[in-house]
Amino acid sequence: MQSHLNVDQLVMARDRHRLNRLRKDKKTETAEIEKFFEKSNHKVKQRLARLPKIKLNQDLPVTQYADRLIEAIHQHQVIIVAGETGSGKTTQLPQIAMLAGRGLTGMIGHTQPRRLAARSVSQRIAEEVGEKLGESIGFKVRFNEQGSQDSIVRLMTDGILLAELTNDRFLSKYDTIIIDEAHERSLNIDFIMGYLKQLLPKRPDLKVIVTSATLDVNRFSQYFNDAPIFEVEGRSFPVEVRYRPISELSIVGSDDDEFDDFEENLPRAVVQAVEECFADAEGKGHPEHADILIFASTEQEIRELQETLQKYGPRHTEVLPLYARLALAEQQKIFNPGGKGRRIIIATNVAETALTVPNIRYVIDSGFARISRYNYRSRVQRLPIEAISQAAANQRKGRCGRIAAGVCIRLYSEEDFMSRPEFTEPEIKRTNLASVILQMQSLGLGSLEDFDFIEPPDFRLVNDGRKLLIELGALNDRKNELTKVGQMMARMPIDPRLARMIIGGAHFGVLKEALIIVSALAIQDPRERPADKQMQADQKHALFKEADSDFLFYLKLWNTLQTSPDTQSENKRRQFARQHFLSWLRLREWKQTHQQL
Structure with missing residues (x-):
């Protein structure tokens, strides 16, 4: 299926808009206008020549709607695509947009909530169009980019798109924006949608496609002036839900006293659930096709479950971790399964909607995830472990039942499930808003109270964010404007x-040291304390401690990493990290953050 596009017939509203401005300016010569139009036309022809040959995957449900979606893209500025997990929205929509003539007057920007998803989805789309990653299909995440301004499609995190607003208020390098996983309602997604709503009347050529995996799509449609909704059914087989509660109590999160008992009993319950899955697979006559996806709350929990399953779990089974900061080579093992052995993938909620792990027949759901929470009274942003919502639990269930009938084992009771909230609370209602207020002031978008969010934030969080910026010297109390200090702060990610x-x-002449410490505080703590080796880990970490300040720990560790003969090659640094109970991935991110700042 390849669209027949005629450059002369393309509606280049953006260029016509510019041409009208040039024509109104009486100083502009006719030759200059013609030159502008020729240059623009030439650029579109170049991009048309680079357009990959698209052959949609007819096995995916969304492709059955391709013609209707192409027509809707032509007729509407915003469309909403709602589809269950496995409908093919993420990989097929950019290709459907290309068939609709998008990507020629600018790139198709495709946002993902997580880096891991942006990288893996771009790789998948590039494979589908038969090209190397970085040609027509590229991606851009923090610290890593493949592709160029000549790419047709750019996958990126929503944070990258927000950062681009600083230098490109009109998002002029894009002719289409796809906001994927909008149901996650992260702060970035809500802000991007609010910004796009303001921008759309100024950019009549810009098209926006919003995708969501839950039923809460009417809210998005109403927000974008009754934008048309396309509901796509998932490619799913029946999934049997089995409840195997670890505790009979409904545990709200890690702040509950009963949570410690839950954590202690979790590894044993997971081993039993895995054995039940394999027994079920053998009973159905397909023991070799019994890949399992286990949902855990944290990286540490993933490692502990991985060790437990390698010790006590079924033999001849590969146990693999999956989380956002996983190295690229490790990700490839999961998304490109080789061999015929059985696999167990242990993942955080990154595998809930953003990524599709292939060949999953069974899901084991612990029922918990890390959720960011801000307390405006203590001004502390925490990451407690909380019980997931019903919508999130159903997303997890939907990860099996895509290639055959599946089984989802929930390690909590049915009563517990029914007592949970229907949807996860949007991030804007549970986070520190200082960074959003700072960015809005920097972009000249006025006050946060007047900004048209899909759901307005709590006024107490708004007041707290503004008060914090005034205390930091970023905001002028009387004029409600950014100070010079605030302008500098707004440029830092x-x-x-x-x-x-x-x-x-x-200001105090310690910029070198401040950069090292701030870079460390901007990432997750690189120190690791495995449950069975806490004393050894503490002894190794003590080598870098300073009596006067915890911050000086980072300076001493940084200097050791830079100057020690044991850390002069990548292999040596990896070995050093392992010996000293440090996360190699986080040490690398620390260095990259330092370079960026």
Whole structure:
């Protein structure tokens, strides 16, 4: 299926808009206008020549709607595509957009909530169009980019798109924006949608496609002035749900006293559930096709379950971790399964909707995830482990039943499931808003109260964010404008408090040290304390401790990593990290963050 596109017939509203401005300017010569139009036309022809040959995957349900979607893209500025997991939205929509003539007057920007998804989805689309990654299909995440301005489709995190607003208010390098996984309602997604709603009247050529995996799509449609909704059925087989509760109590999260008992009993319950899955597979006559996806809350929990399953789990089974910061080579093992052996994937909620792990027949759901929470009274942003919503639990269930009938084992009771909230609370209602207020002021978008969010934030969180920025010297209390300090802070891709530390470090002549410490605080702690080796880990970490300050730990560790003969090659650094109970991936991210700042 390949669209027959005629450059002369393309509606280049954006270029016509510019041409009209040039024509109104009486100083502009006719020759200059013609030259502009020729240049624009030439650019579109170049991009048309680079358009990959598209052959949609007819096995995916969304492709059955391709003609209707192409027509809707032509007729509407915004469309909403709602589809269950496995309908093919993420990989097929950019290709359907190309068939609709998009990607010729600018790139198709396709946002993902997580880096891991942006990388793996771009790789998948590139394979489907028969090209190497970085040609027509590229991706851009923090610290890593493949592709160029000449790419037709760019996968990226929503954070990258937000960062681009600083230098490109009109998003002029894009002719289409696809907001994927909008149901996750992250702060970035809500802000991007609010910004796009303001931008659309100024960019009549810009098209927006919003995708969501849950039933809460009417809210998105109403927000974008009754944009048309396309509901796509998932490619799913029946999934049997089995409840195997670890505790008879309904545990809300890690703050509950009963949670410790749950954590202690989790490894044993997971081993039993895995054995039940394999027994079920053998009973159905397909023991070799019994890949299992286990949902865990944290990276540490993943490692502990991995060790337990390798010790006590079924033999001849590969146990693989999956989380957002996983190295690219490790990700490939999961998305490109080789051989015929059985696999167990243990993942955080990154595998809930953003990624599709192939060949999953069984899901084991612990029922918990890390959820960011901000307390405006104590001004502390925490990451407690909380019980997931019903919508999230159903997303997890939907990860099996895609290639054959599946089984989902929930390690909590049915009563517990029914008592949970229907949807996960949007991030804007549970996070520190200082960074959003700072960015809005920097972009000249006015006050946060007047900004048209899909759901307005709690006024107490707004007041707290503004008060914090005034205390940091970023905001002028009387005029409600950014100060010079605030303008500098707005350029840094980190929490405003950390940005202020860097400016303060420069003022006091300790910029070098402040950069090292702030870079460390901007990532997850690189120290690891495995449950069975806590004492050894503490002894190794003590080598870098300083009596005067916990911050000096990072300086001493950084200097050791830079100067020690044991850390001069990548293999040596990996070995050093392993010996000293440090996360190699986080050490690398620390260095990259330092370079960026």
